[in-house]
Amino acid sequence: xxxxxxxxxxxxxxxxxxxxxxxxxMIAAALATPDSRAPILLSLVLVAAGLGAVWLxxxxxxxxxxxxxxxxxxxxxxxxxAAVLLFALGAAALWRPQPFLPxxxxxxxxxxxxxxxxxxxxxxxxxxxxxxxxxxxxxxxLAEGAGLCLLFTTAPLLLTWFALALVLRAIAWSRYRAAARxxxxxxxxxxxxxxxxxxxxxxxxAGYVVPAAAPLAGAAAIATGLWLKFALVARASYNQGxxxxxxxxxxxx
Amino acid sequence: MTRWAMVADLRRCVGCQTCxxxxxxxxxxxxxxxxxxxxxxxxxxxxxxQRAFVPVGCMHCDDPPCMHVCPxxxxxxxxxxxxxxxxxxxxxxxxxxxxxxxxxxxxxDVPTFAYGAPTENETACFDAKRIGVAxxxxxxxxxxxxxxxKGLTPGVDPEATPACVNSCIANALHFGNVEDAHSNVSQLxxxxxxxxxxxxxxxxxxxxxxxxxxx
Numbered sequence: 001x002x003x004x005x006x007x008x009x010x011x012x013x014x015x016x017x018x019x020x021x022x023x024x025x026m027i028a029a030a031l032a033t034p035d036s037r038a039p040i041l042l043s044l045v046l047v048a049a050g051l052g053a054v055w056l057x058x059x060x061x062x063x064x065x066x067x068x069x070x071x072x073x074x075x076x077x078x079x080x081x082a083a084v085l086l087f088a089l090g091a092a093a094l095w096r097p098q099p100f101l102p103x104x105x106x107x108x109x110x111x112x113x114x115x116x117x118x119x120x121x122x123x124x125x126x127x128x129x130x131x132x133x134x135x136x137x138x139x140x141x142l143a144e145g146a147g148l149c150l151l152f153t154t155a156p157l158l159l160t161w162f163a164l165a166l167v168l169r170a171i172a173w174s175r176y177r178a179a180a181r182x183x184x185x186x187x188x189x190x191x192x193x194x195x196x197x198x199x200x201x202x203x204x205x206a207g208y209v210v211p212a213a214a215p216l217a218g219a220a221a222i223a224t225g226l227w228l229k230f231a232l233v234a235r236a237s238y239n240q241g242x243x244x245x246x247x248x249x250x251x252x253x
Numbered sequence: 254m255t256r257w258a259m260v261a262d263l264r265r266c267v268g269c270q271t272c273x274x275x276x277x278x279x280x281x282x283x284x285x286x287x288x289x290x291x292x293x294x295x296x297x298x299x300x301x302x303q304r305a306f307v308p309v310g311c312m313h314c315d316d317p318p319c320m321h322v323c324p325x326x327x328x329x330x331x332x333x334x335x336x337x338x339x340x341x342x343x344x345x346x347x348x349x350x351x352x353x354x355x356x357x358x359x360x361x362d363v364p365t366f367a368y369g370a371p372t373e374n375e376t377a378c379f380d381a382k383r384i385g386v387a388x389x390x391x392x393x394x395x396x397x398x399x400x401x402x403k404g405l406t407p408g409v410d411p412e413a414t415p416a417c418v419n420s421c422i423a424n425a426l427h428f429g430n431v432e433d434a435h436s437n438v439s440q441l442x443x444x445x446x447x448x449x450x451x452x453x454x455x456x457x458x459x460x461x462x463x464x465x466x467x468x
Contacts, residue, residue: 007347007360059345059362059385066325066344076324076348122351123318123454240354242292245448247303248263249465 002241005125013233014053016115017226020137022046023108023115024145024165026090030105032149032158037094039152040101043145044090047111051083075121079114086111112141119232127236130180132172137229139169144225147200147218154207154214162214163204166221170197173228184236188228196224255333257392257407258431258459259418260438260447261308265425268293268306275420276310279393281378284367286359288390289417307462308417308426311336311357311390312450315457319349319358327387334459335392343386350387354451355458358389392428393417408437431459443467 022043029039055064070077089104116137119128127133146162173192177185200220207214268291276282276289292307313336320328320336327343330336350358362385366375393415400406400413407413408429418426429438438461445463452458 005351007350012347054346057347059347059360060343063325063342063344066327066342067346068324069326069342070324073321074324074348076322076346080324118322118348121318121322122348123456124351124354124356128351237351239351239356240451240454242294242307242309242355242450244263244294244296244305244307244450244462244464245452246446246462246464247296248305248463250264 002238004235005237005239008233008237009057010230010234011053011057013230015050016119016137016233017229018046018050018053019115020050020112020141020229021144021148021222021226022050023086023112024141024143025148026086026101026108026145027105027142028146028149028158028161029152030101031161032153032155033097033101034149034153034155036152037097039149040090040093040097040104042148043108044087047083047086047108075114075117079111079118082107082111082114109138112138115141124239125237126240127180127182127185127232127238130176132176132179133232135172136169136176136232139165139172140225140229143169143196144222147221147225150207150214150218154211156208159204159207159214162218162221163201166197166200166204169221169225182236182238185228185231188224188231192224192228196221196228200224254432255430256432256459257313257333257335257397258429258438258461259308259313259392259415260427260429260441260461260463262423262425262427262441262445262463263305263307264463264465265423266291266306266308267423267425269422271420271422272308272417272426275416276390279396279416280391281375281380282359282388283361283365285365286361286388288357288359288388309355309357309450310417310460311353311392312355312456312458312460313390313392314459316455318352318354318454318456322348322352324348331394333397335394335397336389337391337394338387338389340380340382340386340388345385345387347387354454354456358387360385360387431461 026043067080086107089107093100093104116134119133122128143165146165200217203213203217272289273287289310294305296303317336325342325344327339397407405413411419418428427438429436446465447461447463449458
């Protein structure tokens with residue numbers, strides 16, 4: 001006896017989708033150090049867009065600053081602080097990539113980690129509270145960010161990072177799926193493995209010799225990862241439901 | 254030490270929803286918002302089927318997940334165990350609602366009334382502070398506090414007792430201090446076998462269900 005929660009819809013899902021990809025892009029940019037600063041800017045835009053989307057979901061938008069009030073226990077507050085740090089360091093990295101870009105990447109990792117823990121702390125939703133969701137969210141962010149960075153450079157180091165992230169994401173998905181089965185995630189999960197992992201890895205391999213294949217690999221990884229995260233937040237989020245460990249014994253009084 | 258708790262005798266509840274109606278009247282909740290509701294559950298397969306009516310709502314947990322996740326500190330726990338929401342702090346992010354394993358929280362973004370336009374009573378009871386924020390059962394904290402100030406005993410004196418308990422036609426709902434060994438609820442728990450819902454999650458709900466007499 002459980003039903004789909006309606007408190008967080010596509011707007012909340014967008015925060016995890018865009019924020020994860022943006023965070024992963026900042027990390028990938030720090031590793032690949034492309035000539036252009038566009039990846040840094042795009043990363044910040046994506047994270048801001050995700051936060052803007054979830055802001056639209058709040059009931060009292062003008063009180064948004066209250067989100068900073070509980071850093072002691074709330075991962076949402078910690079996500080907000082990580083976002084502030086990310087924007088500050090990201091802006092500094094736009095001005096001077098060294099030494100600010102690696103610091104911004106660390107802030108991005110913290111931001112993504114907080115997003116993962118937000119889901120993990122949602123005790124009312126079994127598909128979210130599974131411990132395996134943390135690695136799944138972090139690895140999807142790394143893979144999607146690296147995939148997006150392939151639009152800017154196809155350096156071998158980035159391709160290797162991308163391939164490793166894909167493998168990590170596939171492992172994370174397999175572990176998560178074993179722990180928290182959800183019919184709503186079967187199709188996107190299959191897509192993630194077949195298109196987002198196998199096909200993307202083959203394309204990434206081709207990218208070492210034919211650079212034009214690398215962005216295609218990135219696109220495959222991004223599309224399947226976003227699909228999975230949307231389904232996780234908006235389609236697989238059935239609540240705990242009610243259950244009785246014992247049934248009433250009637251007629252005893 | 255005081256720790257307020259609710260006890261529901263599942264053998265007695267007939268699913269009449271009077272508690273739901275009483276709660277809605279006492280707390281002026283809008284359509285679709287039921288801080289106290291009764292879930293109609295069926296178990297087994299024909300012909301071995303059993304039905305149970307289960308009052309649910311905020312369990313006022315010892316370790317409330319809603320409070321931990323709340324980014325604004327709007328959700329707090331009083332010394333007597335009642336979990337509260339500060340409507341002036343809440344940003345309506347809904348995080349508490351997805352963190353609650355008991356689906357006890359509601360959020361209404363626009364004023365809604367039973368018949369479109371507000372009735373006289375709805376106009377009188379309307380509270381703009383509740384729009385766009387999380388709301389839930391308060392164990393009728395105002396009644397408890399007012400009653401205590403008058404020297405009354407919550408769970409015993411109706412004036413100091415939650416509206417749902419007062420209204421129960423089957424005497425299935427009880428309220429009192431579980432830290433007091435002589436209270437009505439402590440005696441019920443001693444005389445009967447009981448459980449708490451989703452106890453495995455470790456939230457320590459303060460809503461007990463009686464299912465059989467003690468062996």
